Amino acid sequence: LAKTTQPISMDSYEGQEVNITCSHNNIATNDYITWYQQFPSQGPRFIIQGYKTKVTNEVASLFIPADRKSSTLSLPRVSLSDTAVYYCLVGGAGTTGGGNKLTFGTGTQLKVEL
Amino acid sequence: GAVVSQHPSRVICKSGTSVKIECRSLDFQATTMFWYRQFPKQSLMLMATSNEGSKATYEQGVEKDKFLINHASLTLSTLTVTSAHPEDSSFYICSARHTGELFFGEGSRLTVL
Numbered sequence: 470l471a472k473t474t475q476p477i478s479m480d481s482y483e484g485q486e487v488n489i490t491c492s493h494n495n496i497a498t499n500d501y502i503t504w505y506q507q508f509p510s511q512g513p514r515f516i517i518q519g520y521k522t523k524v525t526n527e528v529a530s531l532f533i534p535a536d537r538k539s540s541t542l543s544l545p546r547v548s549l550s551d552t553a554v555y556y557c558l559v560g561g562a563g564t565t566g567g568g569n570k571l572t573f574g575t576g577t578q579l580k581v582e583l
Numbered sequence: 584g585a586v587v588s589q590h591p592s593r594v595i596c597k598s599g600t601s602v603k604i605e606c607r608s609l610d611f612q613a614t615t616m617f618w619y620r621q622f623p624k625q626s627l628m629l630m631a632t633s634n635e636g637s638k639a640t641y642e643q644g645v646e647k648d649k650f651l652i653n654h655a656s657l658t659l660s661t662l663t664v665t666s667a668h669p670e671d672s673s674f675y676i677c678s679a680r681h682t683g684e685l686f687f688g689e690g691s692r693l694t695v696l
Contacts, residue, residue, distance in 0.1 A: 505687075
C-alpha cells in the first residue's frame with residue numbers, strides 16, 4: 470500500500486483558496502487517489518477521487534501531475550465550516566468492490582479563521 | 584447516496600464487560616466492510632476487514648480474540664470488544680465500498696471505565 474505524506478496542519482482565512490498537497494511516491498499503476506474530510510467525532514466523508522490530470526466537483530478540485538507521485542486538493546473560497554482534518558489516500562481501484570482496503574495517513578488539520 | 588450507519592454512537596461500559604457495535608449498509612449490499620479505530624488527535628487505523636460469510640482478516644497487531652467480527656449478512660457487520668479495558672476506549676468507525684466509493688459510518692465512541 471502506497472504511503473502518503475501530508476502537512477500536519479494548515480491555517481487559512483475565510484474566502485481564500487486552500488491547496489493541500491499529498492506526496493505518494495510509491496503509488497501503483499492501478500491506484501486511485503481519494504480525499505476525505507473528517508470533523509471531530511464523525512466518520513470521514515468523501516470529497517473527491519481521481520486517477521490522473523484534473524478532477525473537479527461541486528466542492529473541490531484535485532490536481533494530479535503526470536507522474537502521479539503527488540496530488541493537490543484545492544478548496545475554493547473556504548469558510549469556517551471547512552475546518553476539519555483532510556486525508557489523502559491511495560489504493561483500491563476506484564470502481565471495484567471487494568476487499569481493497571485503504572490506509573489512512575496522518576491527515577492535514579485545516580483551520581479556517583475569520 | 585449510499586449510507587453506512589453505526590449503532591450505538593456512544594457507549595460506556597465497565598471494565599471486563601463486552602460491547603457490541605453494529606455497522607449496517609442501509610441501501611446497498613456490502614460483502615466487505617472495514618473496521619477502523621481512532622484515538623484522540625490521531626488518524627484512523629485499520630483494524631480488520633470483515634468478509635460476509637467468512638472469517639475476518641485482521642491487521643498485524645490486532646487481537647482477533649479480543650475484537651470479534653461477525654459479518655452474517657450482506658448489510659450487517661458487528662464488532663464485539665470482549666473483556667474491555669480502559670485502553671480500549673476509542674472511536675470505532677466502519678466503512679463499506681459502494682460503486683467505487685468508500686462510505687463511512689458515523690462512528691461509535693467507546694468509553695471503558
